[in-house]
Amino acid sequence: MIMDVVIYHNPSCGTSRNTLALIRHAGIEPTVIDYLSTPPGREELAAMIRGAGLTVREAVRENGTPYAELGLEDPALSDDQLLTAMLDHPILINRPFVVTPIGTRLARPSEAVLDILPADAFMGPFVKEDGEAVLDENGRRLV
Numbered sequence: 001m002i003m004d005v006v007i008y009h010n011p012s013c014g015t016s017r018n019t020l021a022l023i024r025h026a027g028i029e030p031t032v033i034d035y036l037s038t039p040p041g042r043e044e045l046a047a048m049i050r051g052a053g054l055t056v057r058e059a060v061r062e063n064g065t066p067y068a069e070l071g072l073e074d075p076a077l078s079d080d081q082l083l084t085a086m087l088d089h090p091i092l093i094n095r096p097f098v099v100t101p102i103g104t105r106l107a108r109p110s111e112a113v114l115d116i117l118p119a120d121a122f123m124g125p126f127v128k129e130d131g132e133a134v135l136d137e138n139g140r141r142l143v
Helices: 014-025 042-051 079-088 110-116
Strands: 006-009 031-034 097-100 103-106 133-135
Touching: 006 014, 014 110, 042 079, 042 097, 042 103, 097 110, 103 110, 110 133
Parallel strands: 006 031
Antiparallel strands: 006 097, 097 103
């Protein structure tokens, strides 16, 4: 299948790996961007967050990041301040963001990516790394 898909990926993240595998299971080879080494620009990041229907705060990753040390829990911080922190410390960008012509999603859980991939693209079952079945033998969504 030919479809322009971009995934902002962290190969050490199981959710990101499962999302990438689901995209490939649809017969799509996406553009894979290791966002930790090549973070998106400010406008691109803001557009992805808006496109996914999230607030900037909802797109900030807390666990395993300098979130607390940077005082990012402060509700008085503006979206601009949060975006600056995310760009200065890309580990703060929640992952994986996926952008397709159908839409943008923060694929948490990984099966959220199914909302923005062609439904008829899947042939056969898909099981996540942890053994959770996502697609049945006919490629239909289970979760």
